[in-house]
Ligand SMILES: [Zn+2]
């Protein structure tokens with residue numbers, strides 16, 4: 001089923017740590033930076049090494065990215081007219097729902113904090129929270 005954004009599983013090739021504190025993000029050898037989003041409960045990946053890249057301050061303890069991060073899934077990508085999405089899938093399969101949801105996650109990541117904008121569809125919309133530590 002082809003739905004919304006590509007979900008990539010990264011192998012953590014390089015974990016860069018600064019000092020003794022735990023990193024908030026993982027930096028991968030291909031330039032992607034990933035973090036666990038407390039609003040979505042899943043990892044978001046930020047491409048920092050290709051043409052339309054985000055700027056990353058390189059600090060894994062207090063990461064800053066710009067511009068803002070906007071992640072969309074399911075019917076928020078193409079609109080509900082495109083047919084199936086995670087909502088319709090889960091309506092059809094109430095006994096075996098997919099582990100995904102349709103969502104919008106829009107945030108500014110600054111100094112290790114995530115400012116979720118009000119258009120997020122998750123409960124942390126409008127709040128600013130500390131990023132989670134990587135294990
Ligand atoms: Zn998120």
Ligand SMILES: [Zn+2]
Nearest residue numbers: 075085087102
């Ligand atoms: Zn949906």
